[in-house]
Amino acid sequence: MRDVYSAVADPTRRRLLRLLADADELPLHEMTARFRVGRTA
Structure with missing residues (x-):
């Protein structure tokens, strides 16, 4: 579980997750x- 928090702590990964959540298709x-x-990358 610690690895998940480390991955999500990265600002670029958070932006990527937000983009994917907001888009129907990307x-x-x-x-x-x-x-x-x-x-x-």
Whole structure:
């Protein structure tokens, strides 16, 4: 359970989770365009 909290503590991951929760569908290229990380990150 501690790993889950560590993962969610990351601001980029929180933004990603919020995007996924708010979107009906979100293609990967649209998602990655909103972040300063690569697709493999």
